[in-house]
Amino acid sequence: MGVPISQMWTVARYVLTQKIRGNRRYPLVLMLEPLFRCNLACAGCGKIQYPPHILKMHLTPEQCFKAAEECGAPMVSIPGGEPLLHPNIQEIVEGLVARRKYIYLCTNARLLLEKIDLFKPSKYLTFSVHMDGQREHHDFSVCREGTYDTAVAGIREAVKRGFRVTTNTTLFDGADPRSVRAFFDEMMELGVEGMMLSPGYSYDKAPDQQHFLGRAKTRKLFSTILSNREKKWRFNQSPLFLEFLMGRRSYACTPWGMPTYNIFGWQKPCYLLQDGYAETFQELLAATDWKNYGTESGNPKCANCMVHSGYEASAVDHTFSSVGGLLAAAKATLFGGNYANQAALDALSEPPPPHPAKFVQLQVSASAPRQRDEVSV
Numbered sequence: 180m181g182v183p184i185s186q187m188w189t190v191a192r193y194v195l196t197q198k199i200r201g202n203r204r205y206p207l208v209l210m211l212e213p214l215f216r217c218n219l220a221c222a223g224c225g226k227i228q229y230p231p232h233i234l235k236m237h238l239t240p241e242q243c244f245k246a247a248e249e250c251g252a253p254m255v256s257i258p259g260g261e262p263l264l265h266p267n268i269q270e271i272v273e274g275l276v277a278r279r280k281y282i283y284l285c286t287n288a289r290l291l292l293e294k295i296d297l298f299k300p301s302k303y304l305t306f307s308v309h310m311d312g313q314r315e316h317h318d319f320s321v322c323r324e325g326t327y328d329t330a331v332a333g334i335r336e337a338v339k340r341g342f343r344v345t346t347n348t349t350l351f352d353g354a355d356p357r358s359v360r361a362f363f364d365e366m367m368e369l370g371v372e373g374m375m376l377s378p379g380y381s382y383d384k385a386p387d388q389q390h391f392l393g394r395a396k397t398r399k400l401f402s403t404i405l406s407n408r409e410k411k412w413r414f415n416q417s418p419l420f421l422e423f424l425m426g427r428r429s430y431a432c433t434p435w436g437m438p439t440y441n442i443f444g445w446q447k448p449c450y451l452l453q454d455g456y457a458e459t460f461q462e463l464l465a466a467t468d469w470k471n472y473g474t475e476s477g478n479p480k481c482a483n484c485m486v487h488s489g490y491e492a493s494a495v496d497h498t499f500s501s502v503g504g505l506l507a508a509a510k511a512t513l514f515g516g517n518y519a520n521q522a523a524l525d526a527l528s529e530p531p532p533p534h535p536a537k538f539v540q541l542q543v544s545a546s547a548p549r550q551r552d553e554v555s556v
């Protein structure tokens with residue numbers, strides 16, 4: 180089981196309360212982006228292309244706490260940028276733990292060994308380490324050699340000290356299913372609590388626009404990877420969302436399920452798109468024209484999206500909306516389906532996709548901050 184019972188119970192109680200109150204639109208996870216700057220420059224990233232004066236800005240701890248209280252979601256994911264670069268990250272984490280929020284601190288782990296003494300193990304704190312596959316694939320994906328080994332060292336130390344550690348993996352077109360499955364084995368051997376997966380989203384700002392997955396390719400890739408599943412693999416996300424990625428279920432997007440707060444305010448409508456900002460969470464809910472978003476809306480920006488920030492909340496909502504959803508989630512969680520599938524097994528025997536020959540060249544200004552020691556806070 181990839182998610183502890185106490186967290187599952189907190190989320191279940193929260194969602195059922197929303198249902199009883201008749202709240203159709205409720206947040207499940209606050210995506211709190213305290214800064215955009217990073218010590219990596221991944222080709223698929225849509226966050227680090229801001230000009231230097233924006234990359235130097237960050238939210239204060241008080242702004243982070245106000246956002247968490249305003250929104251009320253039981254879970255807070257802290258992506259970025261690289262949150263370990265934030266000068267007040269210890270205070271932010273401690274404040275959110277004191278508010279009993281289940282925090283996923285998303286990090287590339289390049290600074291984890293250096294900063295780990297800032298944190299105390301807690302059931303509320305999880306280091307969610309960005310790992311996009313085995314060594315060669317991960318280093319290629321983040322455009323920097325040695326990053327996989329650094330992250331593994333950070334994971335080992337965090338696990339040894341009793342922290343909750345998960346991995347988060349974004350898969351792009353050209354991912355090799357056999358290698359991804361071998362990567363799952365590696366992560367389980369490291370002792371991580373569970374893994375999180377998502378297909379990449381084609382950010383307008385991302386330098387590499389060629390390797391994002393369309394919906395049909397996404398379903399085929401995830402079905403090949405997640406069918407005929409090894410019992411030892413644990414995933415730290417809704418099993419119904421994984422079935423959605425495999426093409427076994429269809430969901431409409433719930434962009435309000437994982438609202439995003441950053442230095443510009445509450446981002447409309449979701450973590451991926453930037454159609455303006457609201458000053459308060461209530462304004463975000465009231466002033467966003469939600470019918471313009473999601474695959475069914477006809478919005479071309481949503482056409483190929485199957486990303487967790489839009490669809491995982493849909494899967495969780497389904498779990499608590501019907502007996503069928505509850506039974507399906509309970510079956511997958513408690514008994515762990517193998518998802519036997521001969522076509523997927525055959526696909527594993529196909530030759531692996533050709534590996535791109537070189538790193539994507541990033542079009543960034545020479546003055547843009549890239550390394551931690553180049554950033555003045």
Ligand code: SF4
Binds near residue numbers: 434485489
């Ligand atoms: S489909 Fe994707 S891009 Fe569109 S609103 Fe939902 S999460 Fe955002």
